[in-house]
Amino acid sequence: MSGGGRSAASAAALALLILSGGCAGPQEPRKVDLRFWGMGREGEVVQEMMPEFEAANPGIRVRVQQIPWSAAHEKLLTAFVGRSTPDVAQLGNTWLAEFAALGALERLDARIAASAEVDSSVYFPGIWETNRIERGIYGIPWYVDTRLLFYRQDILRKAGYDSIPGSWKEWRAAMEAVRAVVGAGRYAIFLPTNDPTEIEIFGLQAGSSLLKDGGTRGAFTEPAFRRGFDFFLGLFRDGLAPPASNTQIANVYQEFARGYFSMYITGPWNLGEFKRRLPEELQGSWATSPLPGPDGSQSGVSLAGGSSLVIFEASKEKDAAWRLLEYLSRPEQQMRFYRLTGDLPARREAWRDSAFAGDPRILAFGAQLDRVVPSPKIPEWEEIRKRVQDRAEQAVHGALTPDSALTLLQDQVDTILEKRRWLIERKRAKDGP
Amino acid sequence: MSRGGVETWQTRAAWAFLAPALSLIGIFFFLPVIAGLLLSLTDFDIYGIASLDSVRFIGLRNYLRLLTSDAFWGAMRNTLYFVLVGGPLSLAASLGAALLLNARVVRFRTFFRTIYFAPVVTTLVAVAVVWRYLFHVRYGLLNHALALVGIGPIDWLGDPHWAMPAIILMAVWKNFGYNMLIFLAGLQSIPEELHEAAALDGAGAWQRFRHVTLPGLRPTFLFVSVITMIGYFQLFAEPYVMTQGGPLRSTTSLVLLMYEEGFRWWRLGMASAIAFILLLILLLGTLAQFRLQRSRE
Numbered sequence: 013m014s015g016g017g018r019s020a021a022s023a024a025a026l027a028l029l030i031l032s033g034g035c036a037g038p039q040e041p042r043k044v045d046l047r048f049w050g051m052g053r054e055g056e057v058v059q060e061m062m063p064e065f066e067a068a069n070p071g072i073r074v075r076v077q078q079i080p081w082s083a084a085h086e087k088l089l090t091a092f093v094g095r096s097t098p099d100v101a102q103l104g105n106t107w108l109a110e111f112a113a114l115g116a117l118e119r120l121d122a123r124i125a126a127s128a129e130v131d132s133s134v135y136f137p138g139i140w141e142t143n144r145i146e147r148g149i150y151g152i153p154w155y156v157d158t159r160l161l162f163y164r165q166d167i168l169r170k171a172g173y174d175s176i177p178g179s180w181k182e183w184r185a186a187m188e189a190v191r192a193v194v195g196a197g198r199y200a201i202f203l204p205t206n207d208p209t210e211i212e213i214f215g216l217q218a219g220s221s222l223l224k225d226g227g228t229r230g231a232f233t234e235p236a237f238r239r240g241f242d243f244f245l246g247l248f249r250d251g252l253a254p255p256a257s258n259t260q261i262a263n264v265y266q267e268f269a270r271g272y273f274s275m276y277i278t279g280p281w282n283l284g285e286f287k288r289r290l291p292e293e294l295q296g297s298w299a300t301s302p303l304p305g306p307d308g309s310q311s312g313v314s315l316a317g318g319s320s321l322v323i324f325e326a327s328k329e330k331d332a333a334w335r336l337l338e339y340l341s342r343p344e345q346q347m348r349f350y351r352l353t354g355d356l357p358a359r360r361e362a363w364r365d366s367a368f369a370g371d372p373r374i375l376a377f378g379a380q381l382d383r384v385v386p387s388p389k390i391p392e393w394e395e396i397r398k399r400v401q402d403r404a405e406q407a408v409h410g411a412l413t414p415d416s417a418l419t420l421l422q423d424q425v426d427t428i429l430e431k432r433r434w435l436i437e438r439k440r441a442k443d444g445p
Numbered sequence: 446m447s448r449g450g451v452e453t454w455q456t457r458a459a460w461a462f463l464a465p466a467l468s469l470i471g472i473f474f475f476l477p478v479i480a481g482l483l484l485s486l487t488d489f490d491i492y493g494i495a496s497l498d499s500v501r502f503i504g505l506r507n508y509l510r511l512l513t514s515d516a517f518w519g520a521m522r523n524t525l526y527f528v529l530v531g532g533p534l535s536l537a538a539s540l541g542a543a544l545l546l547n548a549r550v551v552r553f554r555t556f557f558r559t560i561y562f563a564p565v566v567t568t569l570v571a572v573a574v575v576w577r578y579l580f581h582v583r584y585g586l587l588n589h590a591l592a593l594v595g596i597g598p599i600d601w602l603g604d605p606h607w608a609m610p611a612i613i614l615m616a617v618w619k620n621f622g623y624n625m626l627i628f629l630a631g632l633q634s635i636p637e638e639l640h641e642a643a644a645l646d647g648a649g650a651w652q653r654f655r656h657v658t659l660p661g662l663r664p665t666f667l668f669v670s671v672i673t674m675i676g677y678f679q680l681f682a683e684p685y686v687m688t689q690g691g692p693l694r695s696t697t698s699l700v701l702l703m704y705e706e707g708f709r710w711w712r713l714g715m716a717s718a719i720a721f722i723l724l725l726i727l728l729l730g731t732l733a734q735f736r737l738q739r740s741r742e
Contacts, residue, residue: 093494115496257603259602259689394710395709
């Protein structure tokens with residue numbers, strides 16, 4: 013194993029160091045304590061992977077601290093303010109922009125260029141992109157997720173479809189056929205009105221960049237976003253989707269099993285949940301499919317999600333921290349992590365593993381991951397998403413026309429981004445002509 | 446020692462004795478309030494956390510922006526709705542329960558008192574989970590009961606018109622036990638002789654309630670209504686857990702809005718401005734209630 017060779021090499025280096033130290037006598041090898049913050053389940057299981065790393069790197073000890081997802085964001089922020097950030101952490105890749113803007117993260121470009129283990133070309137391109145903030149790389153993808161379509165194969169078959177068609181038009185036709193089969197009081201698809209993700213996805217699929225002018229203005233009144241928004245609203249207007257939020261559907265799995273809806277756009281965490289929670293007799297009749305797009309499946313993009321590994325700028329042990337990142341990025345560790353958590357690996361070669369080859373439900377994710385794009389990478393995006401959701405909800409319920417919903421949204425977003433415009437303006441003035 | 450000397454000495458001693466309490470109040474109350482006020486005049490946000498020179502002093506612009514935003518007025522409307530409907534309802538429920546428990550014909554009083562008080566000490570999150578099922582459109586007990594008397598299903602938490610009534614219903618149920626105990630204590634402090642005297646004079650049950658019980662409860666009423674108003678203005682946990690402020694922001698209260706601004710979007714300047722507006726409303730509300738009570742006396 014390479015671990016043995018590495019420790020032998022470092023022992024030799026140590027011996028050399030002692031010899032060159034002359035008469036100073038035997039020196040203790042310097043002990044490095046690395047602090048690693050992992051979130052939720054990942055933070056729990058990653059501890060099992062540490063003994064092997066520590067054996068290969070004597071002198072480095074990793075202290076893993078597990079942080080619940082619900083408290084993670086606040087805790088990281090308070091740690092930053094209190095100057096007690098860890099050396100390494102797992103960071104949801106939609107959070108990277110915010111922490112990079114704070115100046116909390118170490119830029120990794122030079123280390124990546126010098127590394128034999130980490131190479132951008134082995135990752136899904138859309139996922140790798142989420143780690144690029146302005147011109148620098150601030151994280152290494154650890155595991156990935158994205159959303160695609162979970163559907164009831166049995167109901168689709170009854171409606172005359174063997175699989176989910178590739179274009180929006182055909183997809184809608186399939187939904188109408190499903191509705192005809194399931195009858196009144198049931199729906200084809202569930203798009204929770206308290207989650208803006210679907211609107212983001214439809215907007216991106218229609219070619220909108222969501223924001224424009226370097227992320228300082230909204231692009232919500234432009235035709236591309238309008239097209240995605242209209243497609244979304246049409247599904248409610250024509251009774252293909254129930255105008256309901258997640259909190260109203262008490263149990264999504266039960267409703268999916270009852271056929272209240274036959275399609276649901278969600279992520280890989282639900283692969284396990286569907287297996288666990290759907291009744292036995294339905295286990296053979298649900299499937300996953302990459303998302304359709306406005307102009308066929310090639311335009312069926314989805315959002316690049318998942319978590320990255322980052323090194324904090326305040327860390328005093330960045331070399332050791334980088335070694336930990338390299339270790340966790342190796343294909344065999346990525347597969348091991350998948351087996352421990354079910355989190356999908358970020359490196360493409362890990363996907364050639366036999367664990368995936370036989371499972372079409374996971375392979376659909378592999379196909380979708382080749383077509384993912386990041387959401388806008390600015391700290392304000394979380395808030396903008398919420399505004400998108402509010403206005404979309406009003407439009408779904410008919411409280412606003414699509415036109416006025418988008419105009420109001422655009423105004424709100426431009427107000428939110430005022431600070432950002434000011435900061436950029438000031439920076440430009442400072443840097444001089 | 447001259448008399449004046451004794452007085453200054455006494456004054457000094459008084460200050461010395463007060464000093465610990467005063468400094469605590471100063472450090473933990475006045476200082477944060479002043480800091481909050483200053484914060485509300487800036488645009489302190491996530492960029493401000495990164496570096497203080499990204500913070501601008503913007504005067505009253507936070508307040509102006511609030512007073513011209515539909516999100517703020519929506520939250521204000523929702524909060525007033527909750528206070529004006531939920532508050533009296535809660536007082537009525539508390540008083541009713543207290544009167545029942547105080548009646549001599551009722552048995553197992555301690556048992557009922559405990560039962561009615563139980564929701565107050567139950568964790569809100571656990572309560573909310575159960576109520577979410579009670580409110581469910583298709584499987585909820587509430588709609589089931591309504592169907593029996595021929596009322597169609599109500600989408601309690603999904604319909605913007607019904608979400609706030611649903612929240613009020615749950616909040617009243619959850620909180621009435623606390624005020625009930627205070628009313629009960631108030632009722633027991635009304636001398637029995639007054640009731641007897643009124644009864645001898647030929648007063649019926651309603652007249653005794655109107656002219657003996659209610660006046661006897663006046664101080665209790667003032668306390669309970671001020672406390673309830675202050676508590677109800679700070680509506681937060683119920684919508685946070687049950688509806689996250691939806692649907693259509695119909696259950697977003699002022700405090701929920703403040704929480705979102707401050708701890709979700711990290712716009713702490715704006716959040717402080719909301720806090721000060723809320724403080725002002727509470728002060729005015731309390732003053733008005735004191736006035737009202739005094740004018741009746």
